[in-house]
Amino acid sequence: MHRDNVNRLQRPAAPVPPPRPYTVFMLLQAQPDWQALPREQREALCDDALMQVYNRFAAVRLRWHDASAFHGRCTDVLVWETTDLPEYHEAVATLRRHAFLDRQHFALLDVITTIPDGWREYAWETGMGDLSAVPQPA
Template identity: 35%
Template structure:
């Protein structure tokens, strides 16, 4: 089963005061420390033009929630979160088409 976890983030003024080149350097260094487990992938989306709640959304995917947990622990220990350059607004775990998994399990249970 693959979990998708949406992590909404808000950039802080401290992050926004960095030059684009410095932001890239900081992010690359931090993510090199964080994304070390091939059981967890991450995609990153800019949302600031569309939301007043968050500026960015990180989308993690994993089949191993402990591996995801360890990834988040590593992330919290980086400057991205601890400086703080970003604040975590919300963490939303989800199952893609979870209702289908449920129906299939219910059908198997009834059989």
């Protein structure tokens, strides 16, 4: 069979699914050493640490939420969003090496990794639903 005929007989490539979005909630508890720092020093440490993430990891979005008025143990929540888990891993490692997230400043209580609308994706993968209903990241 001629080579051109073989190429025409090949199946078209399957469409590449969009990258899977992940949202990760990192629950922190501020330690007495953090609370003892002057507000200006806390803000400077926080700004420097967050800018390292913002400037180095384009596929990672990070937001910091104050939870101290609403939770007994958890004082702060870092909300990470990404479609690139290896880059997220590097961003977390960078933040953990920074004085901001030092053990004397914050205790890491829990990390909760989620998939937005994961139940719909599961339904589609198992033939029980339609993935087109799953919102995609902007």
